Amino acid sequence: MSRRPILRLAVLTALAGSALLAPATAAFADDPTPAASAPTTGTDSAVAERKAEADKAAKAKEEAAAAAKRGEDAKQLPRGGVDAGEATADDSGSGTTALVGSAAGALLLAGAGTFVVRRRAAGRTDA
Structure with a gap:
């Protein structure tokens, strides 16, 4: 197998993996709203x-x-369980589900890419 299709497959796999992992980066942000930068024009005062x-x-x-x-x-x-003494539900929403889902998708994509490369390599014979 020549290097060109392998390189192309590796680049496409990397792009697809980064597209899956990009939304998960929001899970690491402290505040989801963007902050405006401080003004730097004018005098110091x-x-x-x-x-x-x-x-x-x-x-x-x-x-x-x-x-x-x-x-x-x-x-x-x-109301309900709170009156009975149960603890209230925590709605912190850490975003762990999005991170794990993206990681699982990236692994699935990498596995599929590996399967395709091995299958193509096995299908070619050196005559």
């Missing part, structure tokens, strides 16, 4: 002033979100 304003706005936004969450929590009454 203007930059510091803009940064202070951005920090104040972010802090006010966090406080508003915390207050809204406290309001929502106060409205919800325990």
Whole structure:
């Protein structure tokens, strides 16, 4: 078997594997929302002033979100198993399922590629 089809198969397998693993990288992010970078144009005092304003706005936004969450929590009454003393369900959603699924897909794709290469190599005879 010449090197060209093997190289092509390896590149295609790598591309397909990376396409499967790319969505799983979000599982490693601390915060799924992108953050704006700090402004760097202007004088040092203007930059510091803009940064202070951005920090104040972010802090006010966090406080508003915390207050809204406290309001929502106060409205919800325990029902069902919680009244019986069971622990509440944890909705942390770590993303482990997406990571494991992507890894399994990549392994399946690698196995299929290996099977195809071995089958093609066995089908050719040196006459």
